[in-house]
Amino acid sequence: MFPRPIPETALWQRRFYVVAVLAVLVFWLCPLFAILLTSLRSTTDVMSGNLWGWPTEFGLVDNYVAVFTQTPMGRYFLNSLIITIPSVLGVLVLSTLAGFVLARFRFRGNMLLFALFVGGNFLPHQIMMIPVRDLMVRLGLYDTQAALIIFHIAFQTGFATLFMRNFIAALPDDLFQAARVEGASPFQTLLHVVLPLVRPAMAALAILLFTFIWNDYFWAVVLSVSDTVKPVTAGLANLRGEYVSAWNLISAGTLVVAIPPVVMFFLMQRHFIAGLTMGAVKG
Structure with missing residues (x-):
């Protein structure tokens, strides 16, 4: 095997x-x-x-x-940070809460709810393009940074919940029994027992989410039009002219856009590896 x-x-x-x-x-x-x-x-x-x-x-x-001088690349970078950082934080919070409930509490429909989180990851992006765009237009959020933040949080939470649920489920039951004996509430158990132990997993998940959201191009084009909203991936398309494309500038912009995820990975490499291998060896 x-x-x-x-x-x-x-x-x-x-x-x-x-x-x-x-x-x-x-x-x-x-x-x-x-x-x-x-x-x-x-x-x-x-x-x-x-x-x-x-x-x-x-x-x-x-x-x-x-x-940076001939294009609003600085604005695109700021837009990407405004979109990516709140999205990553929102997904981490929601997925940790959902993963804790699904891993440690047994109730009717637990596995069905978990299957819905997992099943959403298998939906192709393209089939949701028109419904998501129409929804944002009706909510008055189209061509805003809030539209991209809401979508990324909604779409990435399914994968992140699967990730966090599996890590929390691997924690020893004795820890939770001891917390209940001490009279800790579920929220206190999550705050003082679970979060310190799954910190490497959250760091690994944060790097993955940051990379996914920062590098997203499809939804950046679908949900944004103006330069004041576009992230860097959509902004790179503006470097292409109608008749002539400055490929040297496009290549330089591509490398500049790739720097933040690479830097974040190397800064958190130790936590990333620890998070991916956490629970690989039992005992």
């Missing part, structure tokens, strides 16, 4: 494994390298059609400065 480790005596198998891993890694990093190389090209180099060769002229500083 699981792959067997390659024995140390199988020298050629080990060498083939290393070569195969390096080949896959290079193949996987090729698009990123191409984008990085394009972001270094000058406008003259791009207009001459040199999109795949080594740059004949470099425009490193000019390209990255132009991303």
Whole structure:
């Protein structure tokens, strides 16, 4: 069922494994390298059609400065932060509360309610486009940051509840029995017993949610129109001209947009790994 480790005596198998891993890694990093190389090209180099060769002229500083001076990229960044941070916090709060109830309380319809949370993750985004857009128009929230925040909280809570419910269900029952003996209420149990223990899981979930919401493009286009609302993913589309596209600026903007999730991952890498492996070994 699981792959067997390659024995140390199988020298050629080990060498083939290393070569195969390096080949896959290079193949996987090729698009990123191409984008990085394009972001270094000058406008003259791009207009001459040199999109795949080594740059004949470099425009490193000019390209990255132009991303912020020739486009409202700063506003797009602020919009993404305004949308992403409240969405992540809202999902963490709701999913932790729902996961705690579903994991520790037995009531009629418990599994049915849990199945509804899980089943919502299997709905394709596209079939909800028109109903969600019409709902936001009727509520007067269309083309507002609140529309994107509400949608992301509603859509991501299902996956996050599944994530948190499984972690909370893996906690020892003795902890909850001891809390009940001490007279702790369910909310006190959640606050003083559950939250300190699932903090690594919440950190891992926060990184995943931040990445999902920050990188969302589909709903950013569906629910926003004006530059005062658009997040960075939708704002990148404005860098494409009607007849000519400045691919060097688009590539530079793409790398700038990718920085916040990468920085957040490295800052919280220890918590992320601890959260994903928490409960993997019992006893």
